[in-house]
Amino acid sequence: MGNRLNEDQKAFYRQNGYLHVPGVFDRRTVQVLGDELDWIFETWADHDAAWRRPWRETYMTEEERREANLLAINDMHLHSDLWNRATADPRLVDRVADLIGPHVELHHTTLHAKPPETGSPFPLHQDNAFFAHAQPLYVDALVHIDDAPEDAGCIRFIPGIHLDGPLVHLRGDGAPHLPVDRYRLADTVAVPARAGDIVFSCLWTIHGSDLNRTNAWRRVVRFGYRDPANPQIDGFALNQYGCIVRGRRPKIPALAGMVR
Ligand SMILES: O=C(O)CCC(=O)C(=O)O
Structure with missing residues (x-):
């Protein structure tokens, strides 16, 4: 099959809203x-990117909350x-x-680096709350640079719920997320992965992750990739063209007004 997904993998994604593909990138690629x-970290990282707000009391002890941290960098491909x-x-x-083809547009790249023992959790949310699109033809590909076993705070999903579409998120002075009493980490499926694996998910899939409790970076x-004919409605990089990384951009009225 080379680089292609088989029918079982595509069916799993359609049904569950995510798909784990082991060993997409070989050891050498991941190393490079x-x-x-390391260079990007030193030059461009936001060293205090952990999401704040009261959900943290559900996810962590008081001591863990004091220590929890996250390093984030947006759009490393520009650097x-x-x-x-x-x-x-x-x-x-x-x-x-x-999953969304044959035409593929890059929307963004983001690094989430959880430091050893203090790497902050993510409360459950849909990425649609950050960059809403009209259709689910948008895939987040999580490329694993380190091993992410369950106790390192691997990605976790509520399978199948993407089929219900976008949900209303709690908003305010922090990142949007779903109410912690109705959407619980305990109800999610953990997807532990190795360096070089990719976990694909739909932007309507509910996901999050727990604290990194290991002594290694995660x-x-x-x-983020979309069908270029899928109009963005709100959020990060609204009205901005991304690079077409496969196929072509159609010229359609719904995309009028986008800028470089
Ligand atoms: O990196 C993680 O553990 C979670 C990331 C996440 O929630 C996201 O990329 O939207």
Whole structure:
């Protein structure tokens, strides 16, 4: 099958809203991308990116809350040719095309690096709350630079709920998230992954993650891709063109007004 997904994998994604594909990037690729991250870290990272607000009391003890931290960097592909080329790597993009294709537009890249023992959780949410689109033809590809076992705060999903569409999130002085009494980490499926694995998810899929309780870093890079004919409604990078990494951009009235 080369870089393509098989019918079982596509059916799993349609039904559950996510898909774990082991070993997409080989050890050497992951090593090179990880080394490049060291430079990006020192130069561009936001060293205090952990999400705040009262949900933290549900997820962590008082001591854990004092220590919890997260490093985040947006759009690393604008700072590094290596990471720019990774966004169009056929091992990644051909599989995305099997989920939303055949035309694929890069929307953003984001690094979430959870430090050892203090790497902050993410409360359950849909990414649609951050960059809403009209259709579910938008895939987040979580590229694992380090191993992410369950106790390192691996990604977790509520399977199948993407089929219900976008939900209203709590908003205010912090990142949007779902009410913690109705959407609980205990009801999620953990997806532990190894360095080089990719976990794909739909932007309407509910997901989150727990604290990193190991003594190792947990670095995961999110590549957001959409069908270029899927109009964005709100949020991050609204009305901005991203690079077409596969196929072509159609010229349609719904996309009028977008800028470079
Ligand atoms: O990196 C994680 O553990 C969670 C990331 C996440 O929630 C997201 O990328 O939207």
